[in-house]
Amino acid sequence: MFFRKKNEDITVNENIFLVVGLGNIGKKYDGTRHNIGFMVVDSIAERYDAPFKPSRTGKGDSAIININENRVMLLKPNTYMNRSGEAVAAVMKYYKISKHKLLVISDDINLPVGKLRFRAKGSDGGHNGLFNIANRLQGDDFSRLRIGVGQVPPEMEQADYVLSRFISGEKTQIDMAISTAADGIKDWVLEGLEAAANKYNGW
16 A cells, blocks of 8 residues: 655755855865855855754755844755766755755856856856756756856866866955855845846846
């Protein structure tokens, strides 16, 4: 005999937001352009004095913060960039988080260094992490915050460039972008994607 699951087992949790910073784990990737997502969620966690701990799903490290009365989970996947969707899907399933409460932070080589772009949905733009997340979630209708890391120089391969570190002349811009992104994410939680985009996309 088969039994129907209790309602609470399938009800979407509307009381928690999920903010995912994309990056690669390991010291050799610290501070690289591809890890800007990690840098942003680390900055937010530091603001709220919220330590990262291994996620219950085993797919990354997470920290919980409260923005006013809103509960927000910060996630750094441990699956490496190309399999980021595994971590995101696992956490969303475990905590029953809906896609409209998800925000993914990624680097963007098509934006100047430090420029921010909030988007409600869209293509992956060639970003393997976003591609894998959209694939695992069966759609690209989730919010994302792209942070510019600059165009690939003609003499470099894209893979080498995104795994390179910011040069001295870029560090001030990136530090400002990380701080502003943290402000923008707070506004996204409190006011929504459109308000955050209107305020920060021209920054």
